Amino acid sequence: MPVGPRELLLLFIYGMLHIASALPDSEDGSCAGGAPEVGALACARALRAPPAVALRGGEFEGTEFWDENEALLQEAWRELGQLHPYVYNPKPEQALTPSVARALAEPDPVEALLALTTETTVSGVYALELLSPSFCNDLQEELAHLRARSAAAPRDAHTFRIPMRTARLELTARRAPRSKIPMRRPNGMNRYGAILSDLGFRDGLLRLLATRVAAPLAQRLFPELVRAPEVEDYYGFSVRYEAAGGDTELAEHADAACATLNVCLGPGAPRGAPGFAGGALLFRGVRFVDPSAAERPQRAVEHRPGVALLHLGQHLHQAAPIARGARENVVLWLHGAGGWVRVQPYPAPA
Secondary structure, X not given: OOOOHHHHHHHHHHHHHHHHHOOOOOOOOOOOOOOOOOOHHHHHHOOOOOOOOOOOOHHHOOHHHHHHOHHHHHHHXXXXXXXXXXXXXXXXXXXXXHHHHHHHXXXXXXXXXXXXXXXXXXXOOEEEEOEOHHHHHHHHHHHHHHHOOOOXXXXXXXXXXXXXXXXXXXXXXXXXXXXXXXXXXXXXXXXOEEEHHXXXXXHHHHHHHHHHHHHHHHHHHOOOOOOHHHHOEEEEEEEEEEOOOOXXXXXXXXXXXXXXXXXXXXXXXXXXXOOOEEOOEEEEEEOOOOOOHHHOOOEEEOOOOOEEEEEEOXXXXXXXXXXXXXXXXXXXXXXXXXHOOOOOOOOOOO
16 A cells, blocks of 8 residues: 555654664764663774874874773774684794794794894894794784674664554665774874784783794894893784775884884785785884984895894884785884883993
8 A cells, every 4th residue: 555755754763763773872982871782892883083194193193082982992802802812822833933933942042043033135134934824814814803894793784664554564774884993003104004902912922022032132133222121111013005005105214112023924815815016125224323324225125924024123214115915014113111212322341
């Protein structure tokens, strides 16, 4: 039977109210009203995060937003769940190449690590085959899981019936997919990536790489600038470069670190990805150490999946444009307590 204007209007109003009842109570993700059926994940997905725009100084973008919603975001990550739980706190043999895992089990692990470490074509930049291919793949998949709408969202369709004098109608109202959990940019220059400590990696994976690999090696390779106080703490994050959108390159800079470990995970997509081309690291000199450090000619070091590059934080460098595909890296900044960074060498022994 035909439906008149009045019934259509009632149907529209009822439908809007029904859909709204399934959403968080406010656009800003505050979920006002405390409805028990609305969890942290739904509330976090409803947040309107400030966009990452600045190519320098971006660490201060939206500080108030991120500070205000920190607890909600942490709870949302827990509610989201993990795809590969072991990557957060892996055993050495699960994450590292067999040779590095064996080196850490030696009576003198630092000497064993040094034997596996080679200087690249750039003086002061060292390479170590650090992460196994399977771990690189699993970690990339975990980071993709955290970026994407991976958890089972509430129903994306609502079906209900409205009895009327003239007809019994069925309406299915489809919602757009749930938004992602907002993810803060990793540093002041990279716009795409993640602060790994925020996601649960700090006391597991990051501690393994910092305390058992990067810090001991840095103290042996750069004794004039790096001793125990200079590598007392660490900050870990991921960065992502994509030729078809997002960050494609990074301007020349020095790191907020005494020493930096930069390990390439590879193609930045799940298993079977075609890989990437371009995006080498271009180095000049070391600030406060080399005369005219910024005027020295650039020398390139190519990224290889699983290979970590270790260099002084003040070694000027930039990421060349990525020419094809996508690349994802884990970067670890080593510094003193409270973020303190030594930039001048220790006095030479008398």
